[in-house]
Amino acid sequence: MTVDLDPRRRIERLLFDGEPPVRFAPVAWLLLLLRYPYALVRDLLTGELNLRAMSLVYTTLLSLVPLVAFSFAVLKGLGIHRDLEPLIYEFLRPVGPQANALTAQFMTFVENVRGGVLGSIGLAFLLYTVVATIQKLEEACNFAWHVDRPRSLMRRISEYLSLMVVGPLVVAIALGLLGAVARLDALRWLTEHEFFGGLIAGLGRAGVWLFVTVALTFLYMFVPNTRVRARAALAGGLAAGALWAMSGALFAGIVTASTRMVAIYAGFAIFLAALIWIYLSWIILLIGAQLSFYVQNPRYMRAGQVPVRLTSRLRERLALSLMLLIARAFLAGDKPWQLRRLAERLEIAGSALSPVIQSLEQAGLLTMTDREEVLPARDLEAIDIHDILQAVRDERQYETWLLGRAATEPAADALADGVEAAIRERTSGQTLRELAAR
Structure with a gap:
């Protein structure tokens, strides 16, 4: 033993x-x-999530000011653009006593971002940095969700712009409601009492955590290019929100007590602390995304982010199942399948299913539309079952230049040829339409 x-x-x-x-x-x-x-x-x-968080920190440094400036441009038309300042302060609060100064400097940068100052090229660059940040966030969430295919270009433009316009409005509505509640006479009367004042202060801090939790839950449902159930997104949002609140309190205490860092870095200490906090915030966000994936797909917890390697037999069965589902929907006139729906239907990660679909596309059996719908590339009568099997076999990619040069044994070649002949005989004359009609 x-x-x-x-x-x-x-x-x-x-x-x-x-x-x-x-x-x-x-x-x-x-x-x-x-x-x-x-x-x-x-x-x-394993390091992959750390690398993606570092990449997001770099992009954040370029896009944070233009992102808030774009939000200000949306909110300024409603006359409530200054309401965004407390939200920036709450995000930077863990940096320590210098959060006020950093927030004021940040707001100065934002107010200097004007079309007359930057010009068209500068505004285009700022808009690009904002879109690049959202795109990198999508790539990181897709990695956590084992999704290989990002959104199409048209979907990115429409959905990213919608998020950039609707997001500030939602924030403004939430801040407006909180401000209206804070101005109630009854609430002011309660805050004057010691017991109720402390209770209301605690509820206010819980309100910030609730706001962060709701925002993260929305991101976990919206950003990955796959269908995320509300339960999984909420679990990730609750965990990430709680982790963010606890990390913020701990980090603020460490920064306040770290007089040595201030002595060494002097004026740069505040920027160093801000960089570390931004990195921790991205790490927490990605942890929540990974947790939401595991809640929805617990069978992947054992393997984690190890690439899923399909055997040749499983590739063939997946290819046949894919083509069968797509053909049946096509014949019935139903809504075409999408990659994320197929992955959910077959209970397999999108990153594992994507190579199978790519092989079928390269063989001219499938085609992908701009709306990410998967359709047959030709008439179902013209698609043989044997062609589907051949399209996804590993050796198909290499046989033209490698198989002819391999010094294989004649007995092994004869046995392999016999197996191939048996498969061809079994599938001879069978088309995808006939299989879908069964």
Whole structure:
């Protein structure tokens, strides 16, 4: 009997394999819950989420000012553009006592962003940085959700612009409601009492956490190019919101107590602290996105972000199932399938399904529209079952230049040719239309 001394393997066997060592319901529930933090910590240690968070920090430095300036332009028409300043301060509060000065300097930058000062080229660059940030956020969330195909260009333009216009309006409405509540006479009377004043202050801090949670939940449902269930998005939003609030309080305490950093970096200490906080904020957001994926797809917690490698047999079965679903919808006149719906229907990650669809596209069997709908590329009577199998076989990509040069054994070649002949004989004369009509 061999004993596995690798602690990671032993932990994974305890969490994911078989029954718990103790047949006690609370222990089983505890092990089930521990799977999520273990999977998230493991994914963080692999480094991919860290790299994407660093990339988002760099893009944020270029786009944060123009993004807020664009929001100001939308809100200025409503006369409430200054209401966005408290939101910026709340985001920078963990930086420490210098948050007020940093917010004031930031607002000065924003107010200097005017069309007459920048010109058309400058405004175009600022708009590009905003779109690039949203695009990088989509790529990071797609990575967390195992999605290979991003939105099409037309969908990006329409949905990104909608988010940039509607987002500031939603923020303004939320801030307006909070301001209206704060101006109520009854609330002012309550705040004058010590007990109720402290309770209302606590509710105000909880309101900030609730606002962040709702915003993150919306992002987790909207940004990934796949269908995210509300329950999974809410779980990620709640966890990320709580983690953001706790990290903010801890980070603010560390910055306040770090007199050595101020002594070493002097005036640059505030910018260094802001950079670290932006990085932590992006890490927390990506952790929430990863958690929402695991809540909706718990079977992927064991593998994590390891690329899903399909066997040749599974590729063939997926290709046949894909073509069958698409053909049936085409014949029935139903709504065409989309990649994300197909991945959900077949219960497989989009990153694993995408290469199969690409092989079928290259073989001229499928085509993808601008609306990301998958349709047959030619008449169903002209699509043979054997062509579908050949399109997704691994060796099809290399046989023209590699298979002819490989020094294979004649006996092995004869056996492989016999298997190929049997497959061709079994599928000979069968078309996709005949299979879809069964």
